[in-house]
Amino acid sequence: MADQIVMRIERRDGPDAPARWEEFKVPSHPNANVISVLMEIQRNPVTSDGKRTTPPAWDAACLEEVCGSCTMVINGRVRQACSALINRLEQPITLTPMKKFPLIRDLAVDRGKMFEALKRVRGWIPIDGTYDLGPGPRQAPEDQEINYVLSTCMTCGCCLEVCPQVGKDTAFIGAAAISQVRLFNNHPTGKMHADERLRGLMETGGVNDCGKAANCAEACPKGIPLTSSIAEMARATTRQAFKDWFLRDERAAGAGPA
Amino acid sequence: MAERYIVVGGGLAGLMTVIKLAEAGKHVDVFSIVPVKRSHSVCAQGGINGAVNTKGEGDHPDIHTRDTLRSGDFLLEQPPVKGMCYAAPQIIYLLDRMGVPFNRTSEGLLDFRRFGGTLHHRTAFSGASTGQQLLYALDEQVRRYESEGLVRKFEYWEYLSFVKDAEGACRGIVALDLRTMQIEAFPADAVCLATGGPGIVYGRSTNSTINTGTAASRAYIDGAIYTNAEFIQVHPTAIPGEDKHRLMSESARGEGGRIWVPKNKDDKRDPRTIPENERWFFLEEKYPKYRNLVPRDVASREIVYVVRNLGRGVEGQEAVYLDVTHIPAATLDRKLGGIMEIYEKFVGVDPRHTPMKIFPAVHYSMGGLWVDYEADARNDMVPGSPRQQATNIPGLYAAGEVDYGYHGANRLGANSLLSCIYAGMIAGPAMISYAKNVAPKKGDVPKTLLGQGKTYWSDRFDKIYKMDGTENPFVIGREMGELMQKISTVVKFNKDLDEGVGKIREMKERWKRSNVLDTGRTLNQSASYVNQLWNMLELAELILVCGRLRDESRGSHYKPDFALPEPKTKDPTQDPQWMEAWRVRNEKWLKLTMARFSADGPKVTFEPLKSLANPILKPEPRWYA
Numbered sequence: 070m071a072d073q074i075v076m077r078i079e080r081r082d083g084p085d086a087p088a089r090w091e092e093f094k095v096p097s098h099p100n101a102n103v104i105s106v107l108m109e110i111q112r113n114p115v116t117s118d119g120k121r122t123t124p125p126a127w128d129a130a131c132l133e134e135v136c137g138s139c140t141m142v143i144n145g146r147v148r149q150a151c152s153a154l155i156n157r158l159e160q161p162i163t164l165t166p167m168k169k170f171p172l173i174r175d176l177a178v179d180r181g182k183m184f185e186a187l188k189r190v191r192g193w194i195p196i197d198g199t200y201d202l203g204p205g206p207r208q209a210p211e212d213q214e215i216n217y218v219l220s221t222c223m224t225c226g227c228c229l230e231v232c233p234q235v236g237k238d239t240a241f242i243g244a245a246a247i248s249q250v251r252l253f254n255n256h257p258t259g260k261m262h263a264d265e266r267l268r269g270l271m272e273t274g275g276v277n278d279c280g281k282a283a284n285c286a287e288a289c290p291k292g293i294p295l296t297s298s299i300a301e302m303a304r305a306t307t308r309q310a311f312k313d314w315f316l317r318d319e320r321a322a323g324a325g326p327a
Numbered sequence: 328m329a330e331r332y333i334v335v336g337g338g339l340a341g342l343m344t345v346i347k348l349a350e351a352g353k354h355v356d357v358f359s360i361v362p363v364k365r366s367h368s369v370c371a372q373g374g375i376n377g378a379v380n381t382k383g384e385g386d387h388p389d390i391h392t393r394d395t396l397r398s399g400d401f402l403l404e405q406p407p408v409k410g411m412c413y414a415a416p417q418i419i420y421l422l423d424r425m426g427v428p429f430n431r432t433s434e435g436l437l438d439f440r441r442f443g444g445t446l447h448h449r450t451a452f453s454g455a456s457t458g459q460q461l462l463y464a465l466d467e468q469v470r471r472y473e474s475e476g477l478v479r480k481f482e483y484w485e486y487l488s489f490v491k492d493a494e495g496a497c498r499g500i501v502a503l504d505l506r507t508m509q510i511e512a513f514p515a516d517a518v519c520l521a522t523g524g525p526g527i528v529y530g531r532s533t534n535s536t537i538n539t540g541t542a543a544s545r546a547y548i549d550g551a552i553y554t555n556a557e558f559i560q561v562h563p564t565a566i567p568g569e570d571k572h573r574l575m576s577e578s579a580r581g582e583g584g585r586i587w588v589p590k591n592k593d594d595k596r597d598p599r600t601i602p603e604n605e606r607w608f609f610l611e612e613k614y615p616k617y618r619n620l621v622p623r624d625v626a627s628r629e630i631v632y633v634v635r636n637l638g639r640g641v642e643g644q645e646a647v648y649l650d651v652t653h654i655p656a657a658t659l660d661r662k663l664g665g666i667m668e669i670y671e672k673f674v675g676v677d678p679r680h681t682p683m684k685i686f687p688a689v690h691y692s693m694g695g696l697w698v699d700y701e702a703d704a705r706n707d708m709v710p711g712s713p714r715q716q717a718t719n720i721p722g723l724y725a726a727g728e729v730d731y732g733y734h735g736a737n738r739l740g741a742n743s744l745l746s747c748i749y750a751g752m753i754a755g756p757a758m759i760s761y762a763k764n765v766a767p768k769k770g771d772v773p774k775t776l777l778g779q780g781k782t783y784w785s786d787r788f789d790k791i792y793k794m795d796g797t798e799n800p801f802v803i804g805r806e807m808g809e810l811m812q813k814i815s816t817v818v819k820f821n822k823d824l825d826e827g828v829g830k831i832r833e834m835k836e837r838w839k840r841s842n843v844l845d846t847g848r849t850l851n852q853s854a855s856y857v858n859q860l861w862n863m864l865e866l867a868e869l870i871l872v873c874g875r876l877r878d879e880s881r882g883s884h885y886k887p888d889f890a891l892p893e894p895k896t897k898d899p900t901q902d903p904q905w906m907e908a909w910r911v912r913n914e915k916w917l918k919l920t921m922a923r924f925s926a927d928g929p930k931v932t933f934e935p936l937k938s939l940a941n942p943i944l945k946p947e948p949r950w951y952a
């Protein structure tokens with residue numbers, strides 16, 4: 070183990086501030102990961118050339134890869150900083166913020182648009198209320214297992230960051246939200262409202278904007294089968310388009326599927 | 328004008344409170360330092376308890392109540408526990424209806440597994456990331472209300488304090504926009520703090536980095552009573568780490584995982600090659616009934632004893648084996664996948680084939696803000712009473728890990744997700760009753776009151792930005808954590824606690840010589856940390872002082888100098904001498920530790936439990952052997 074960890078961080082004091090690189094050298098420590106190095110820098114915010122600086126800003130919370138907060142680009146690859154173990158990274162380690170989201174400062178970005186996308190696709194089961202209405206619908210263990218994997222999406226943004234169709238100004242909703250539609254539409258109650266979610270995916274920026282680069286599935290830290298989610302939702306939206314066309318009179322009369 | 332509601336915190340407790348308010352058609356503002364979907368509740372792994380009784384074991388909410396009270400060694404009010412345990416099956420069904428992908432049986436029913444401190448299969452689970460799945464379900468329901476315009480989210484906002492009127496009632500909050508560092512005051516008729524636990528006071532714990540307890544600490548500084556601060560749960564099984572200790576859920580043992588060390592202290596062999604009869608399963612040996620599933624305080628104490636007192640840590644380290652290698656890998660993936668991955672990712676070893684090395688770590692705070700309750704003569708909780716989850720500050724409520732109410736001296740595994748959701752379910756309606764019936768008599772929140780709050784905090788932050796001393800606040804924070812770990816976890820001694828209080832006070836002096844490190848006005852995490860650190864130091868002092876004053880051993884609070892001896896009979900009730908000592912101890916100490924802030928240190932009193940006048944269950948010896 071080298072006795073020092075060298076880390077280079079791309080820094081900006083705010084969204085419109087110029088970028089600069091700062092390098093830090095931190096003593097090696099057992100089980101080091103990118104977060105423990107960033108913490109060490111907070112305790113001694115001095116660059117390799119001996120200049121005092123401000124501690125870099127970054128987001129973090131759970132540190133066990135379930136909250137998605139600490140996502141950033143590490144040695145060119147987007148991933149969570151907590152599970153980026155130093156002894157598996159080439160040095161100097163470079164940290165940059167994700168580029169497909171508005172920057173807040175340094176390594177922190179605003180992923181609000183991902184949460185907005187979940188609103189657009191109506192990503193919820195419309196329960197009647199929190200009252201005591203008895204057990205939920207039965208489900209086959211196989212269905213639960215499929216849904217469980219889809220449900221581990223932590224809205225971290227890796228899939229958007231690597232997607233060629235996603236840019237700061239493009240409309241594409243991205244793999245995460247599309248896969249969530251699949252999740253809710255697979256649920257016995259969620260199914261009853263599949264149409265509205267699919268329509269959310271048929272508008273501009275919907276599932277048809279996918280360019281099939283398939284980077285998303287590879288980048289997903291949770292191994293969610295995003296490309297099959299997209300393929301399945303693409304088929305479902307096509308069916309939905311036909312269905313809507315056939316039922317256009319009923320829908321216009323307000324009697325069709327909600 | 329319609330009433331205004333604020334919920335601070337978007338973990339399970341906060342979101343459930345929001346849902347209850349929005350479902351009643353109320354407009355709610357929810358504040359959270361992180362997007363609510365990233366709240367600490369995502370960390371929960373093992374599951375949520377409810378006596379649904381699908382395994383033919385005759386489980387019942389009454390047995391769940393008893394297990395909870397016993398596990399907490401009776402140091403809590405009983406009716407809320409009964410309310411929670413009776414609501415539990417319905418809560419699990421509700422979560423299921425919301426779409427939580429709970430594991431299923433072959434018949435398509437909910438599956439349940441075992442957890443510590445009970446002999447029943449009572450824990451519903453969604454792989455080994457139950458908290459994540461539960462939080463997402465509530466997050467989705469809240470998003471639905473958000474899209475209907477009933478909920479406004481203030482994410483990346485930090486609660487600084489509540490706004491207090493001349494009568495001492497809460498009339499709103501002051502909060503900091505972490506992105507712009509703007510400070511604002513928000514009026515409200517009722518406020519609920521659902522800000523989670525204080526693990527970061529201990530530096531490294533199983534908690535998220537945002538669990539600083541700072542909101543609760545500040546509420547205490549502002550006059551809210553803090554109860555049972557000394558009761559901090561140390562979880563028996565975690566992977567020690569440099570940035571945090573990562574939990575290996577109790578569900579690993581619930582699914583059959585076994586704790587052991589080699590029988591021969593100097594055995595250096597690869598654990599996989601050590602035959603069964605040369606392994607010492609010390610928990611199974613001492614606790615034949617509960618085996619590896621004794622309550623957490625008991626298991627942590629035994630592990631620490633084996634490692635530190637007997638020097639039996641494996642491979643010369645502070646660790647024992649947690650072994651699941653005898654369970655088929657496919658079963659492990661299906662039921663414990665999440666934690667198998669955590670171990671693999673962070674340790675680099677496959678736990679399906681090699682025993683894990685684990686050690687206890689700070690995990691959960693049983694103590695927290697004092698909250699009231701109202702029950703009828705049959706000890707049933709009164710629906711919609713404004714006293715449910717109410718702190719001593721009128722208009723201020725607390726729910727979730729931040730309240731003290733449901734776990735006594737030691738929390739039962741998988742009871743926290745439940746208590747968070749139950750507390751949220753009763754806090755919402757209580758806030759509505761208060762806001763409708765009590766708050767209107769007070770009229771609109773005076774503008775001057777809000778202005779004063781905003782000015783106070785703007786001034787305080789201006790001072791923080793000017794702090795240019797020699798002390799790095801993050802260094803002080805780390806030292807605080809190390810001190811707390813050392814003297815106030817599994818085994819405590821008065822001498823250490825006395826010294827510790829002195830050391831924390833020194834750290835407070837050093838805080839005054841802090842350097843803010845950053846004077847920017849965009850996401851200035853250092854400035855926010857400086858403020859939080861002060862609150863954490865107050866909380867650390869509180870935990871130590873309360874621990875110092877409680878001269879007994881109960882649940883997670885263990886002082887060898889004040890522990891009852893082991894009874895002479897297997898069943899302690901058959902040892903009259905022991906029973907007498909137990910009775911005397913309870914007479915003196917079966918009381919809540921109630922702490923009020925003062926500038927010279929916490930003012931602590933020990934106050935009797937009101938529900939013991941008409942208990943659901945009379946206190947009985949807590950014995951698991």
Ligand SMILES: Cc1cc2nc3c(=O)[nH]c(=O)nc-3n(C[C@H](O)[C@H](O)[C@H](O)COP(=O)(O)OP(=O)(O)OC[C@H]3O[C@@H](n4cnc5c(N)ncnc54)[C@H](O)[C@@H]3O)c2cc1C
Nearest residue numbers: 336337338339340368371373374486523727728741743744
């Ligand atoms: C690793 C781990 C595993 C666990 N597993 C289980 C389990 O299997 N079963 C079980 O029952 N329990 C488990 N627990 C315990 C359980 O997860 C927690 O007790 C519970 O999730 C706490 O929920 P909460 O709603 O009270 O708070 P949290 O989920 O911690 O949420 C707190 C909220 O408050 C916000 N907040 C905090 N401070 C401020 C502030 N100053 N201003 C604004 N917002 C603020 C945060 O942003 C967050 O939204 C586990 C705990 C850990 C650490």
